[in-house]
Amino acid sequence: MEKPVKIRVNNLTKKFGDLLVLDDISFEVAQGEFLCIVGPTGCGKTTFLNSLTKLYDITAGEILVNDEPVDLKKHNIAYIFQENSTMPWLTVEQNVGFGLDLRGVSPKEKKESVDEFLELVGLSDSRNYYPAQLSVSMLQRVSIARAFAVKPELLLMDEPYGQLDISLRFKLEDELVKLWKRTGTTVLFITHNIEESVYLGEKILVLTNKPTKVKKFIKNDLPRPRDIASPEFVRIRDEVTQLIKWW
Numbered sequence: 001m002e003k004p005v006k007i008r009v010n011n012l013t014k015k016f017g018d019l020l021v022l023d024d025i026s027f028e029v030a031q032g033e034f035l036c037i038v039g040p041t042g043c044g045k046t047t048f049l050n051s052l053t054k055l056y057d058i059t060a061g062e063i064l065v066n067d068e069p070v071d072l073k074k075h076n077i078a079y080i081f082q083e084n085s086t087m088p089w090l091t092v093e094q095n096v097g098f099g100l101d102l103r104g105v106s107p108k109e110k111k112e113s114v115d116e117f118l119e120l121v122g123l124s125d126s127r128n129y130y131p132a133q134l135s136v137s138m139l140q141r142v143s144i145a146r147a148f149a150v151k152p153e154l155l156l157m158d159e160p161y162g163q164l165d166i167s168l169r170f171k172l173e174d175e176l177v178k179l180w181k182r183t184g185t186t187v188l189f190i191t192h193n194i195e196e197s198v199y200l201g202e203k204i205l206v207l208t209n210k211p212t213k214v215k216k217f218i219k220n221d222l223p224r225p226r227d228i229a230s231p232e233f234v235r236i237r238d239e240v241t242q243l244i245k246w247w
């Protein structure tokens, strides 16, 4: 059976004054799908996420979640930013539980959820540390645990691993896939990194330069864990590279 549509983007246009950024963009994301969005710098990837979460007003068109206009009180959406967004005055454990406090979860449920996700991202032993005591990759793990702890129906990630060295990036990518499989959440993952998009995405949305249109939607059903050296992987990576060629 076809999976239900989680996100519908219909003729989305976003301008800043005279600057046309997103130009009449339409696409759909199925429930539980892992979509990677790649596109040149400044093409409007962050603008798209900010439009989805209503930080920005849309110029024309619409974005629907579960076939309804986005309502942040109703739709459970988590957003992980490129920069560290932990709260320095809270411990690791308190950071991970933060979204649960906001959502009025009982203390018992909160503890179970925090413990579960601290364990999954390998931070159980660092639960009483403060962000200033952590490395960059540990900080990103805190953000990931915090996002998953609220059991989001939709997880938005904006270049979350851009700052990491390659081995940490691979580690956190594998962790993310594990969490995604376990929770079945729908993930939108933005990246500049073509290899990362092919490693993670079940679909890859390639965007053009501004004014930005959808260049291509590529299906990627390679088995996991993916082998970045396999001929099939290299073929899809080359296809995305040819489509982008932003150098």
Ligand SMILES: Nc1ncnc2c1ncn2[C@@H]1O[C@H](COP(=O)(O)OP(=O)(O)OP(=O)(O)O)[C@@H](O)[C@H]1O
Pocket (backbone or CB within 6 Å): 016, 021, 039, 040, 041, 042, 043, 044, 045, 046, 047, 048, 192
């Ligand atoms: N609040 C704003 N006011 C005016 N212009 C903006 C605003 N936010 C973004 N822009 C412009 O919109 C365009 C898209 O920006 P955006 O940050 O969405 O790009 P991006 O695809 O996320 O780029 P990067 O890959 O570098 O993160 C840029 O030209 C940017 O200058």
Ligand SMILES: [Mg+2]
Pocket (backbone or CB within 6 Å): 045, 046, 047, 158
């Ligand atoms: Mg951006």
